[in-house]
Amino acid sequence: AVTIRLFSPLAGHLEKSLGVKVRLETASNFAAFQRNIETRRYDLVHFNQYQYIKAHEKQRYDVLVQNEEFGEKTIKGAIYVRKDSGITRISQLKGKTILFGGGKDAMMSYLVPTYLLRRAGLRQGDYKEAFAVSPPNAVLSTHLGQADAGGAGEVVRRLPLVMEKIDTEELALLAVSEPLPHLPWAVKQEIPEIMKRRIKEALLALKESADGRKILKRARLSGFNAANDETYDAHRKIIRFLED
Incomplete structure (x- = not known):
């Protein structure tokens, strides 16, 4: 699958940086992905913003970083x-x-x-x-x-x-639209804080080295930037407006 090809080097980087086995998974369709989120199958997930907001509320996922594409950390x-x-x-x-x-x-x-x-x-x-x-x-x-x-x-x-x-x-x-924060990467809340910090640091460091930038380029990214739950409050306002 294209996703596996794009993100395999990133998974390898995390495995090397964290010293733990990292298995890259994709879902065959949205329904399968949603089932896996509901059962909390994944430890680290690349969500869209809406999916993250709902998973944070219901499945206790916390954002660590957001995408940077074309040197931009927002998207319209x-x-x-x-x-x-x-x-x-x-x-x-x-x-x-x-x-x-x-x-x-x-x-x-x-x-x-x-x-x-x-x-x-x-x-x-x-x-x-x-x-x-x-x-x-x-x-x-x-x-x-x-x-x-x-x-x-x-x-x-x-x-x-x-x-x-x-x-x-x-x-x-x-x-x-106005510029809105980019796509998030989130982890299960119960993952130890030291591991969360190491994952975050490993992702943020990628754009600081030539090898890291190659990994980012393969994933069609220019970097990662730190994010927290409040980063996505602008999206929450849009969702609430549409749900009212």
Whole structure:
């Protein structure tokens, strides 16, 4: 799997730094991942922001670090349209199809774009929701005219995977959120504090060495930054707004 290939060097780094066996696992689908979170199978988890907030509340996971991508520790949610679509205002999406990247738990590709729609006055039922398997697919499909608009992180248009396939200059950002803290990595609360500190230090140190930067590059990251639970309060406000 792609995820195993991307993160195997990182798992090896942790194993060497911590002096314990580290097994890298992926789930075959979201339902399997969620079952494993509910049974607390994982000691260290790479969550999206929404998943982390819920797992912190229900399964007692605590964040240690957050992603840094393209040198940025924040990420913005966005709504994409083709520049030649004639759509220049969110209100014009009424009756249109919006393709979101991932499922309804996708923080930057569904929840934040939906928040932008709600703040602009569009309600559930004012537009048709559709879902792509991933944020890049939502952007690619919007470019191909398979949807009137797409929901994904602003950073998606800068990914090599996307830039190699389409001319991103043909896309416009109809709406963009405020910068929000990036994806978290969290551990079970009962892991000893000394081990939490060692995991955190091992991840933070990666961008300080040439070998570490190679590991980060393989994982498509530029680094890790320290984070705590309060880091994700801005996301909590968005979630509460949508749940009210």
